[in-house]
Amino acid sequence: MEKRELKFRQDGTFKVMQLTDIHYTDDDETDHGSVRQIRKWLAAEKPDLVMVTGDAVYGTDNLKNIGKAMAPLIEAGVPWSFVFGNHDVEHHSSRKELFGILEEMPGFVGYHDPAAKDGYGNHMLPIRGREGKVRWVIAGIDSGNRNPLQAVGGYQYVSRRQIAWYENQIRDLEKESEAFSVLAFQHMAVPEIQDVWRYEKCYGVKRDGFGCPLVNSGQFLAALEDGHTKGMFFGHDHVNSFWGKLYGITLGYGRISGRGGYGAEDYPRGARLFVLKEDQLDDFETYEILDNGNYVRDPWGQEPRAIRDEG
Numbered sequence: 001m002e003k004r005e006l007k008f009r010q011d012g013t014f015k016v017m018q019l020t021d022i023h024y025t026d027d028d029e030t031d032h033g034s035v036r037q038i039r040k041w042l043a044a045e046k047p048d049l050v051m052v053t054g055d056a057v058y059g060t061d062n063l064k065n066i067g068k069a070m071a072p073l074i075e076a077g078v079p080w081s082f083v084f085g086n087h088d089v090e091h092h093s094s095r096k097e098l099f100g101i102l103e104e105m106p107g108f109v110g111y112h113d114p115a116a117k118d119g120y121g122n123h124m125l126p127i128r129g130r131e132g133k134v135r136w137v138i139a140g141i142d143s144g145n146r147n148p149l150q151a152v153g154g155y156q157y158v159s160r161r162q163i164a165w166y167e168n169q170i171r172d173l174e175k176e177s178e179a180f181s182v183l184a185f186q187h188m189a190v191p192e193i194q195d196v197w198r199y200e201k202c203y204g205v206k207r208d209g210f211g212c213p214l215v216n217s218g219q220f221l222a223a224l225e226d227g228h229t230k231g232m233f234f235g236h237d238h239v240n241s242f243w244g245k246l247y248g249i250t251l252g253y254g255r256i257s258g259r260g261g262y263g264a265e266d267y268p269r270g271a272r273l274f275v276l277k278e279d280q281l282d283d284f285e286t287y288e289i290l291d292n293g294n295y296v297r298d299p300w301g302q303e304p305r306a307i308r309d310e311g
């Protein structure tokens with residue numbers, strides 16, 4: 001299938017929708033309700049790209065259900081991509097098998113770069129502006145499942161080989177474009193999400209824990225060093241949707257999009273949107289659309305909870 005090149009609109013903007021944790025499980029009314037909502041958000045927002053940040057499906061019918069969960073994206077004719085969550089292939093099939101099904105679906109622009117060595121489906125999507133120059137790049141990273149280091153346990157970390165791949169991709173992009181920024185997506189947050197919540201002003205809701213790795217593999221530091229990464233957005237912690245800035249990089253959560261997984265009765269499902277501008281590389285706009293018809297454009301500001309103990 002021919003891949004579509006991503007381009008800024010005539011007005012210089014590009015809109016990304018992040019869907020996360022749809023948890024399509026039993027093909028029942030709960031799941032059908034999730035799909036109906038996603039259809040509405042797509043119709044209301046008309047994004048230029050949709051990034052699905054994992055846990056799209058759950059359980060033993062994952063291969064059967066993935067097409068049903070992704071149906072609204074295919075119907076909308078929008079380019080879309082995907083990164084794995086910890087649950088997508090937890091009970092059945094391999095990452096490769098599920099990803100093979102995604103690759104056959106209309107509109108899918110993700111791919112598996114074997115150069116990343118670890119995980120499956122690590123990829124980068126350049127968005128071109130005037131004269132075909134790359135101005136923004138969407139990165140999709142597989143944040144894994146459980147930590148293979150038994151002495152540590154907990155959730156997996158993005159490996160040093162994946163980080164080296166990320167850095168190499170950026171070096172390659174630097175050869176063709178002197179000025180571009182990166183917005184990265186993955187299912188599980190980097191450990192620094194805890195620092196942004198503790199020490200910086202944050203915007204939005206934190207009603208969940210931090211399901212991030214217990215050890216720090218240096219992914220955030222690499223993002224700081226590369227000088228291009230401006231945002232890293234996650235899923236996984238269903239009842240968190242806040243974001244904040246740490247040393248110039250915005251770290252934040254999407255909005256849980258599906259009804260199949262855990263959540264809270266009074267916590268609306270939704271989607272997070274990002275508006276990138278080809279002439280604004282230092283920052284971006286983000287907001288949420290909710291299943292109750294409301295938008296979250298100016299989320300509640302939360303003052304830092306602690307002052308750094310600098311000794």
Ligand SMILES: [Fe+2]
Pocket residue numbers: 021023055085087236238261
């Ligand atoms: Fe989840």
